[in-house]
Amino acid sequence: RASVMDAISDGVAILQGATEYPAYVRFRQSNHFFYLTGVEVPRALVVVDGRARRTTLYLPSRNERAERSEGPVLTPGGEAERLTGILTVRSREAFADDLASVLEEGRIVFTPFRPETLAAGTPSHAVAHASASEEDPWDGRRSREKIFIERLGSLVPGVDIRNLDPILDRLRVIKSAREIAVIREATRISGTAILDVMRSAKPGMYEYELAAIGDFYFRRYNANGPAYFALVATGENAHYPHYHASQSMLQPQDLVLYDYAPDYQYYSSDVTRMFPADGRFDGDERERYTVYLR
Known part of the structure; x- marks a missing residue:
């Protein structure tokens, strides 16, 4: 957030968090919002004030009915300030009045113009x-x-009102030590899953069974879920780089392409391997496999 303040100078940056899903699925925050706040609460808002060097987080007020059903969530007040490290956490209902008083000072406002990127998404997909x-x-x-x-x-x-996306994109190009550690862990989880897939695969299994092994490891290591749909392609299906129907049976002479990775703490990795369905590399297959490993 301090880097955003430096970039916007006297201006104000405003971001809105993702909304809840209209279904019984786990909430996932938008990437930019999580990057700046670490907060996983639906419909949150954050204001980063470059002049005052201050951040204000706005959260929905407490919903006792929802808490009785799903457990407590982060709400405005001192506890939220302690947990997030953001000095001021106010009710979402105060956002409009607070913001109007800032805008009346003639300050430049920065906010994302590009549609938010959510789970298993990319900026280009969101825009399209x-x-x-x-x-x-x-x-x-x-x-x-x-x-x-x-x-x-x-x-x-x-x-x-100006576009905040170029500023955030520029900041996110260079990863911190913590970000690098998270990406490495995402890679480790993916690699662990692929090793088990290679050991488990055999003719007669279906592509979706191999995808399920990846799902197991993602949950085992507390990932948010998959970073993208499972690309498990056997035989001629591997001709299509993003084949994801996962309905075919592995045949004895097939090669299997496996490209699947977790969404781990809002970062992902992309590891792909191709191996024989029967678990045995012949001379030509082994040579081609090691070319990629180099």
Whole structure:
């Protein structure tokens, strides 16, 4: 956050967190929001003030009914300030009034223009999906970011709103020691899964059974889930780089392509191996395999 403050100078950076899913699935925060806050609460907001060198986190107020069902969550107040390390944590209901007073000072506002990147997603996929939805004559939905920018502008007409994405992208290119350690652990988990897949595979098994081994290791090591859908391709299916139907049976002479990795603490790795379904490398297969390892 200090680096963001340096980049925006006298300005204010504002990010909105992801929304809850309309289903009984585990919540996952948007990548940029988690990067700046480490907070996994739906509909959170954060304001990074470059002039005051201060960060304010806004969280939904306590929902006692939801807590009785799912357990306690982070809510505004001292406990949230202690756990997050953010000095000021206020109710989401205070966001509009607090922000209006800042915008009336004529400050430049920075906020992401690009659609948020969520689990198993990439920025390019997020942009393509948002564009397709908006341009679809039977859909027409605008991205949350476009609506958010419009609402920010309505608070104080004429406010200067600029794109925060280039700043965050530039910061994230260079990884910290902690980030590198997390990526290495994601790689270790993926490698451990692939080794077990290679030991377990045999003719007569199905591609989805090999994918399930990866799922087991991801959960065993407390990953959020898969970083992308399982690319398990046997025989001619391996001709397609992103084949993911996972319905074919392994045949005795098949080569199996396995490309599957975890989403671990909001970072992922990408490890791919190809091996014989019967577990035995002949001379030609062994030679080709070692070429990739070099």
